[in-house]
Amino acid sequence: MDALPIAVTVVSVAIAVAVAELIALARERRTARAAGTAKDEEVADLRRRLEASEVERDSESTILASMEEGVLLFGPDGHTRLANQAAELHLGGRPSSIDALLPLGLQRIVRRAAEDRATIVTEAETGAPSRVLRGFAAPTEEGSVVLVIRDITETRRLDQVRRDFVANASHELKTPAASIQAAAETILTAAGENPSVIPRFAAQLEREAARLSRIVSDLLDLSRLESGSALDESVALDAIVRDEGERFEEPAAEAGVGLSVRAGGIPRVRGSSRDLALLVRNLVDNAIRYTRPGGQVEVDLTADDGEVVLAIVDTGFGIPSRDLPRIFERFYRVDRARSRETGGTGLGLSIVKHVAENHGGRVVVTSELGQGTRFEVRLPASG
Numbered sequence: 135m136d137a138l139p140i141a142v143t144v145v146s147v148a149i150a151v152a153v154a155e156l157i158a159l160a161r162e163r164r165t166a167r168a169a170g171t172a173k174d175e176e177v178a179d180l181r182r183r184l185e186a187s188e189v190e191r192d193s194e195s196t197i198l199a200s201m202e203e204g205v206l207l208f209g210p211d212g213h214t215r216l217a218n219q220a221a222e223l224h225l226g227g228r229p230s231s232i233d234a235l236l237p238l239g240l241q242r243i244v245r246r247a248a249e250d251r252a253t254i255v256t257e258a259e260t261g262a263p264s265r266v267l268r269g270f271a272a273p274t275e276e277g278s279v280v281l282v283i284r285d286i287t288e289t290r291r292l293d294q295v296r297r298d299f300v301a302n303a304s305h306e307l308k309t310p311a312a313s314i315q316a317a318a319e320t321i322l323t324a325a326g327e328n329p330s331v332i333p334r335f336a337a338q339l340e341r342e343a344a345r346l347s348r349i350v351s352d353l354l355d356l357s358r359l360e361s362g363s364a365l366d367e368s369v370a371l372d373a374i375v376r377d378e379g380e381r382f383e384e385p386a387a388e389a390g391v392g393l394s395v396r397a398g399g400i401p402r403v404r405g406s407s408r409d410l411a412l413l414v415r416n417l418v419d420n421a422i423r424y425t426r427p428g429g430q431v432e433v434d435l436t437a438d439d440g441e442v443v444l445a446i447v448d449t450g451f452g453i454p455s456r457d458l459p460r461i462f463e464r465f466y467r468v469d470r471a472r473s474r475e476t477g478g479t480g481l482g483l484s485i486v487k488h489v490a491e492n493h494g495g496r497v498v499v500t501s502e503l504g505q506g507t508r509f510e511v512r513l514p515a516s517g
């Protein structure tokens with residue numbers, strides 16, 4: 135367990151134990167009243183302690199109610215004495231006793247904590263869609279058990295995303311690295327035996343090295359964007375769109391794709407001109423690369439209700455609807471071969487999404503297979 139969850143859990147347990155002690159104190163008061171034997175002084179003392187503990191109890195219940203961790207207290211008879219809101223949320227309701235506690239993994243550790251007088255931790259899956267709960271059960275001195283529950287579904291998902299990313303990135307880098315090695319070896323051998331093949335392998339070496347460098351450069355951009363964009367400039371997005379349009383005139387002509395750019399007279403955007411240029415570049419590059427010769431790409435920048443709207447529309451291959459939800463994932467490609475052939479890294483749209491979100495904006499894509507695709511980026515105007 136990480137240090138922070140342990141600290142939080144220890145605090146949770148301490149609070150729950152304190153509440154359990156209050157319950158015991160209240161019982162002591164009832165017993166004293168019933169017996170009628172307590173001396174006046176003792177009664178006064180007890181009242182003072184109770185008043186002090188009521189103040190404490192108020193703040194404790196406020197803390198319990200505001201906690202992200204679920205806290206439950208089961209009495210020695212197995213009945214639920216206390217459950218905060220988070221516990222009800224994590225468990226989908228308040229169990230009346232240990233017997234009614236689900237998932238079973240949690241029930242088991244509460245029983246073992248009571249029997250073995252030991253603190254036990256477990257992780258249990260529950261519900262649909264499935265969630266992972268980490269349970270921490272600890273016995274109290276008077277035979278109750280405190281259960282603290284934390285929802286670790288998101289932490290688990292992020293761990294998985296990170297693992298997949300490292301595996302994918304290594305794989306993507308391995309392919310051009312292996313090609314470079316093979317080309318270099320061939321050139322070395324050919325230098326003595328067959329020099330005429332050298333230019334061909336030198337060209338392969340250059341191509342693969344350029345690909346490697348593009349992947350590394352996109353990875354560096356992504357990792358920088360994950361920590362946010364510097365929003366310290368008042369950016370004229372129309373100028374950026376026009377510049378990027380000019381930069382792509384030649385590649386579009388080479389690909390036989392018509393490119394038209396309309397951008398002018400729109401409000402400025404607060405943000406990073408470098409990152410916004412990256413966003414425009416990736417979308418225009420994709421639109422050209424995924425459009426057949428004879429097709430058309432239109433880039434349109436307009437203002438709409440306090441927002442700046444960048445629309446990039448192509449008459450290209452389109453994207454199957456089943457792939458649409460995934461195209462912003464890192465390294466996700468619909469047509470792997472086409473992406474590679476045209477110099478894609480599989481990271482462009484992930485960069486686009488990060489830049490848009492860093493600027494408080496969003497990206498919407500609509501596409502029809504064989505007809506074309508429209509990417510629309512909406513960013514808040516700064517006035």
Ligand code: ADP
Nearest residue numbers: 420421424467468469473478479480481482483
């Ligand atoms: P890549 O470097 O492979 O282009 P991206 O992240 O930019 O990676 O895009 C992810 C995938 O989305 C691409 O591989 C491609 O299959 C698809 N795609 C992106 N833009 C378009 C477009 N304008 N038309 C058709 N498919 C597109």
